[in-house]
Amino acid sequence: MDSCDLGYVYRTELPDGRVIKLPYRIALKQAAYYSAACIFHDEAPLPAVKGSHLCADCAEGLRKSVADIAESWTDLEAAMLPGGRAASSEPVSGGKELYPPLPINTDVADVRERIRSIVWCIVGQLIQDLPDRKLPADQSAGVLASWLLNWHVGYLVTHPSANHLRAVSLDLAAVAWEARGVIYRSKPVEVSVPSARCPQQVISKGPDGKTVSSPCPGEVLAVDPGDGRKVVRCSVDITHRVPADQWFYTHANRRPGRARAALAKKYLKVGK
Known part of the structure; x- marks a missing residue:
């Protein structure tokens, strides 16, 4: 400069x-x-x-x-x-x-x-x-x-x-x-994943001052930020996030057949 x-x-x-x-x-x-x-x-x-x-x-x-x-x-x-x-x-x-x-x-x-x-x-x-x-x-x-x-x-x-x-x-x-x-770079694409809730717990203090753990109220979003690093994150707390392929792999284990590929293709356009 x-x-x-x-x-x-x-x-x-x-x-x-x-x-x-x-x-x-x-x-x-x-x-x-x-x-x-x-x-x-x-x-x-x-x-x-x-x-x-x-x-x-x-x-x-x-x-x-x-x-x-x-x-x-x-x-x-x-x-x-x-x-x-x-x-x-x-x-x-x-x-x-x-x-x-x-x-x-x-x-x-x-x-x-x-x-x-x-x-x-x-x-x-x-x-x-x-x-x-x-x-x-x-x-x-x-x-x-x-x-x-x-x-x-x-x-x-x-x-x-x-x-x-x-x-x-x-x-x-x-x-x-x-x-x-x-x-003005292309904005991130966020897609809500139906019937999926954030699996994380949040820690807060109750009325009596004791620490309380409760389920996070956020929903799951599939996010393509435009830089190639697709993630799945919480709609409430952005620190609750995992790489997209990891989440789809874990989630697909609960579904029959080619659920992982179908989910990935539907929500993050993987494989197109």
């Missing part, structure tokens, strides 16, 4: 060819010395917007990348956990007070971490350039992206450092694309 290469002074080329380094506010006033062409169109040069190193389309592309990140942050949070559920409120069977770690979508987690790093690098450079700016109280990546979108797109587009502007534009476009990819 080149956008993390923070700078205190910026390289400015004067009309006579001399190169000097100036602090942000002074460098910003040297807009007349900016390149006349957009930094992203070497083969077919396009005129840069006045006071920027970007053409109108690239400036809009930068704004849209920030907007996409701000809008996708909540969706990325929801996509982290299967079904968008946070955590079970009951301990699992045999767990007493222990709660097992929930499975998370590591692809989404990786994208969120990259977004967080890039947004903070950009904000760090902004605060360094404009130390009088006050950050929002909520400093999550989604809120900071919205803050940049609403108040500081002009700062990004007109930044005097062509290298910084290029790095920021490329980094933001890359993570915005990744975010759209993991959010």
